[in-house]
Amino acid sequence: MNNTTKNLQNAKQIVLRLKELLGCKRDLQLAGLLGISPTTLSTWKSRNSMDYHLVIEFCSGKNFDLNYVLLGITSNPEGNGFEKYDDSIFAKLKTQFENQIEDVKSVRIELEQLLEKIKTKDEIDRAKTRIKKVKGAQT
Secondary structure: OOHHHHHHHHHHHHHHHHHHHHOOOOHHHHHHHHOOOHHHHHHHHHHOOOOHHHHHHHHHHOOOOHHHHHHOOOOOOOOOOOOOOOHHHHHHHHHHHHHHHHHHHHHHHHHHHHHHHHHHHHHHHHHHHHHHHHHHHHO
């Protein structure tokens, strides 16, 4: 099968998988669930193009596996689906997240220090106001 034929079946395959997951027998039913007209769905299939944003949001709302819906890839029930990725990728991601957590902690400390300064400034302003009142009362 050449790439052109494979690509031409892509939108049709996605529509078929959606119908399967939703238990729809007809395109009309699927179009109704997606909130689009049957003509729009037909156009998706004939032009091999679709509103992927709409499909992804719809699938996310239904907790559908996007790998299955969009690519036809089923998850491995025995594994976590990440077996094909190199451990170094996960190590890099872990390091990135740890660095981001440290950044967040640093910002938190800075904010707490600023809050203390604000509290101190407010206390100084209140003290100045009291002094003015006392001086005003003495005159």
